[in-house]
Amino acid sequence: MTRPDISSQRADPFAIDSEPDLSSFKPRPAQQTPAVARATIRQVSEENNFPSRSAAPTKPKPKAQRRRITGRNVQINIKAKQETVDHLIAIADRRGWVLGEVLEKALAALEAAERSRA
Numbered sequence: 001m002t003r004p005d006i007s008s009q010r011a012d013p014f015a016i017d018s019e020p021d022l023s024s025f026k027p028r029p030a031q032q033t034p035a036v037a038r039a040t041i042r043q044v045s046e047e048n049n050f051p052s053r054s055a056a057p058t059k060p061k062p063k064a065q066r067r068r069i070t071g072r073n074v075q076i077n078i079k080a081k082q083e084t085v086d087h088l089i090a091i092a093d094r095r096g097w098v099l100g101e102v103l104e105k106a107l108a109a110l111e112a113a114e115r116s117r118a
Contacts (some may be wrong), residue, residue, distance in 0.1 A: 064093075067098075068098055070098055070100065070101070072098070072100040088102055
């Protein structure tokens with residue numbers, strides 16, 4: 001099967017001296033959709049149990065600041081159970097310490113317990 005020569009029918013996109021004829025291109029007419037009242041939309045959505053996408057207004061809870069200038073400037077990342085993290089934060093809150101201070105005291109207590117056993 002031979003292909004017909006269509007190169008003479010196509011426009012050369014790299015031709016500088018010829019301007020393309022765009023007169024046949026016209027915008028489509030805008031589609032007119034009938035306006036529907038918001039009350040009707042709400043009624044139909046409630047009848048069909050469509051959930052509302054608008055978020056319920058919530059007040060952000062202020063987060064307790066734990067920052068103090070302590071000279072601790074090295075970060076460690078560890079994985080722990082949620083209960084362990086909650087326990088660590090509860091100890092820090094009760095004593096008014098930052099998390100690094102709780103770690104330091106816990107390590108010191110662990111070492112003291114090991115020395116007393118030896």
